[in-house]
Amino acid sequence: MQAAKLKSMYLSLFVAFICYLLPWSGVGLLIRPDFVLLVLLYWLLRSPRLCNIGTAWFAGLLIDLASGGLFGQCGLAYAVTAFFAVTYQRRLTLFNIWQQSGYIFILLILNQLTLWMLKLFAGGESPGWSYLLPCVSGILLWQFIMFSRIGIETHADKN
Amino acid sequence: MPRRAIDNQYTPAFFVRGPSPFARLIFFAALSLSLMATDSRLHYLIEIRQGFVALLYPLQILANTPANVYKNTKDYFVTHNSLLSENQRLNTQAVMQSAELQRFKSLETENAHLRNLLDAAQSSAQPAKMGEILHMGRDPFTHKVIVNLGSRNNILEGQAVVDADGVIGQVTKVYPFSSEVTLITDKELAIPVQVERNGLRAIAFGHGKDTRIDLPYLPANVDIRKGDKLVTSGIDGVYPTGLAVAEVINIERNPNSPFASILGKPSAGIENHKQLLLIDLPDPNAMSPRAISKKTKPITPELSEPKADNASR
Structure with a gap:
């Protein structure tokens, strides 16, 4: 079961990465949710043994490579977000879906703010409120990800 | 932590999680x-x-x-009618442009002749490659596009990129199969320009937030008007002279500041074109030493320009 879970984890991360690579432009680019981070958070909460801060960090590096940004900035932001997700993971699995969504929303905002701070240090411009739009679209997408319950069906089938 | 210490002593292997988060x-x-x-x-x-x-x-x-x-x-599934109308439009455009081209050729020979008489250096034509935009930059807050030509097609860092209407930007990163073009609206890109009407030189910077460009470091009493065309001045040795860059749309003269704040609207269709031209860097032998240092960091030499300008004024 563990191996099957691992496979579906990497597969879902790969699909999220492809979603990130789609040629977004204009408004779509502005509101594009952070697919990879959402899938990472799902697995972090579902099974922190398979997916931990290291996985998040490597995924962040991959995003940095694809985006052409400063090497390691997304890795750091993902690692920080993953840390807060893992620390409260045991409590979070007991939350109901609305409490979970609220916590995920805070994590998404935390990720954006960390990235923003790193970009400010690197000499970027200050983006304004539209910078937080991906958090809103992300929390909408989160409902679908929770609904999909990747990696849980296999467990139910076994029983 | 002390709360955990007790737990850890009796933690069965089932709960072991490796190093702490x-x-x-x-x-x-x-x-x-x-x-x-x-x-x-x-x-x-x-x-x-x-x-x-x-x-x-x-x-x-x-x-x-x-x-x-x-x-x-x-x-x-494009319709017959739209193809016909597009064909007609392109035909008219071709006729108009060929008439202009004839005039341009005679002007070019005349210009070469005059330059000969004056013993001035010949301005050489720079060859260019046609590229296509693969996708916009991944970060919505930097103004970049990715183009399908890379180091395999002999693209170099610092090449100028233009479309049919004017300058789009500059190549800032080169990968084997693709390269990254920073648009002139990006805050990090500077481009030496000249006012077409009176030849006034300036440096244009991207404005960052919207698709506008900025002319900082110009004194409040500068001779510039709304509607003035800005063209490349060519003193950096990267952009050929006389390409359209922007049109001045807003001038604010604040008595508290020694500088006027001037905004321009780029003439190139920065947001809506798919094809663009990557202009080759000029021959390195003909380059001035200032332009050669551009290779490592494309922006620095342009940045150093306005200080010299201001001092001489």
């Missing part, structure tokens, strides 16, 4: 901070990055497929 966080944070420092200050990672981006290229092609398939099917 905090230790992992510190480790990876240190790793990424050192990576960021290496990348931004020491420039060691350029080759590694190029290799990885080349590996990602097939994935990129895969991700672009849905959009391409959609575009191709849409092109396939």
Whole structure:
């Protein structure tokens, strides 16, 4: 079961990465949710043994490579977000879906703010409120990800 | 922590989670901070990055497929009428332009003749390559596009990029199969310009937030008007002289500031073109030493320009 879970984890991360690579432009680019981070958070909460801060960090590096940004900035932001997700993971699995969504929303905002701070240090411009739009679209997408319950069906089938 | 200490003594192997999250966080944070420092200050990672981006290229092609398939099917079902009208429009454009081209040729020979008489250096034509935009930059807050030509097509860092209406930007990163073009609306890109009406030289910077460009460091009493055309001045040795850059749309003269704040609207269709031209860098033998130093960091020489200008004024 563990191996099957691992496979579906990497597969879902790969699909999220492809979603990130789609040629977004204009408004779509502005509101594009952070697919990879959402899938990472799902697995972090579902099974922190398979997916931990290291996985998040490597995924962040991959995003940095694809985006052409400063090497390691997304890795750091993902690692920080993953840390807060893992620390409260045991409590979070007991939350109901609305409490979970609220916590995920805070994590998404935390990720954006960390990235923003790193970009400010690197000499970027200050983006304004539209910078937080991906958090809103992300929390909408989160409902679908929770609904999909990747990696849980296999467990139910076994029983 | 003391609360945990007791738990840990009796923790069955089932709950063992390896190093604590905090230790992992510190480790990876240190790793990424050192990576960021290496990348931004020491420039060691350029080759590694190029290799990885080349590996990602097939994935990129895969991700672009849905959009391409959609575009191709849409092109396939284009109507007879729209094709006819487009053909007609292009024909008219071709006739108009060939008339202009004839005038241009006679002017060019005349110009060469005059330059001969004056013993001035000949301005040589710079060859260019046609490229296509693969996708917009991944970060919505930097103004960049990715083009399908790379180091395999002899693209070099610092090349100027134009479309039919004017300057779009400059190549800032080159990968094997693609390259990154920073648009003139990006805050980090500076371009030496000249007011077409009176030859006044200035440096234009991207405005960042919207698709506008900024002319800072011009004194409040400068002779510039709304509607003035800005063209490349060519003193940097990268952009050919006389390409359209922008049109001045707003001038604010604040009595508290020694500088006027001037905004321009780019003449190139920065947001809506698919094809663009990458103009080759001028022959290195003909380059001035100032322009050669551009290779490592394309923006610095242009940045140093306005100070010299202001001092002479």
